[in-house]
Amino acid sequence: MNRTQKARRTLDRLREEIPTPETELRYINPYQLIVAVILSAQCTDKRVNIVTEDLFADYPTMADLAKATPDEIYPYIQSVTYPNNKSKHLVGMAERVMEAYDGEVPQTSKELMTLPGVGRKTAQVVLSVAFEVDALPVDTHVFRVSNRIGLVKKDALTPRKVERQLKRIIPQDEWGEAHHLLILHGRYTCTARSPDCDACPLTDFCTYYERLQRLPDPIDGLDASRGLYYCSTTDRYFDEPAYKTDRYGVRQIVCPVSGSMQVFHTKTGETTKKVPDFRVN
Ligand code: SF4
Known part of the structure; x- marks a missing residue:
């Protein structure tokens, strides 16, 4: 089976397992989404959803956040990872969006990546989820799962390489859905520490599983x-x-x-x- 066939089969089977492949971050507009995605770096969506409830209640718009200081934001987000940096990034991001983009979250990767706290992955997630732009962001789950299943070649050892190779074998109009399917599969089944292969529908062609089977008894x-x-x-x-x-x-x-x-x-x-x-x- 070549990698394109493997990708097709993977997505078909994951669709059966995961009927609503979408972000687990809670948001109602692009402002809330970009804040949540910045906060989610190396942190769980569950934890982010807890802290954004109060944050969005007290800072409901980009303009409100731009007027805050990092010290004022810190108490809201202190339970997420890297709260010092993230509070600076959030305020810096909001200030720049107000100054350079009239308070509207920009809709290109290049512009998004000029914002504090926004790297390539964050930009791609915002584009894909908020603006339905075809993008295939590669986070830690997509990276691990793609490599384990064998959707990418052995040399795909950076997120950027994984992204490029996945985009070649998955139809463009399925990139966003594939991103969520692979994330959710990685988060709940093919976890980093102990993949639950017994509950996985991909064992018949997963490279990692095949290698596990070949280990000596x-x-x-x-x-x-x-x-x-x-x-x-x-x-x-x-x-x-x-x-x-x-x-x-x-x-x-x-x-x-x-x-x-x-x-x-x-x-x-x-x-x-x-x-x-x-x-x-
Ligand atoms: S078979 Fe195991 S390693 Fe392969 S994708 Fe499924 S859970 Fe992950």
Whole structure:
């Protein structure tokens, strides 16, 4: 199956699982959306929705926010990540929108990216969600899920590369929907720490799942008193492992004598082999 077919099948199956693929941020206009998206960087939508309720009640318009100081905004958003920077960005963004764009959130990526706190991803989300411009923003979930499923090539190790490759295999009028489907799949099923493959409809073609299946089975009855690790190639126990980077760029534990990756934790019997999990650094 080529990547275009994989993308088609992925979106078809995710549509069945996720009937309303849309942002979970609460907003009623572009002003509220851009504020919420700035606040959501490295923070959960749930947390953002909690803080924006009071923030929007007291600062209902861009003009109101532009008149505030970062110190006044800070108490509203102190429970989100990076509240110091974000309060400065919010006020700076509102000031610039008032000065340069008559109080209206601009509708091009270039203009949006001139606003404090607005990078490429934030700009793309605002364009896609508020103005229905065809955009495919790549956040940490889209990045991880696209790589795991194998929708992108092995060299797609930056969000920008993932975005470019996805745009080539997904029809333009489906970019916005694909963005939400992949985010929600990553948030609730294919999570960073423990993907719930048992509940996933994509196992028959997911590259990550296939690699997980190829990992060696655990070995029963290892003697942990003889060493932390066991190499099944040399039938040898050891405490001090060596390391090697595999062909997927993952640093693996290897046997210090043979260099074999057939190494197991003696306490659990589990393999030490790791499958790349594609986190955005
Ligand atoms: S099979 Fe597992 S790794 Fe693959 S997309 Fe589904 S949850 Fe993620």
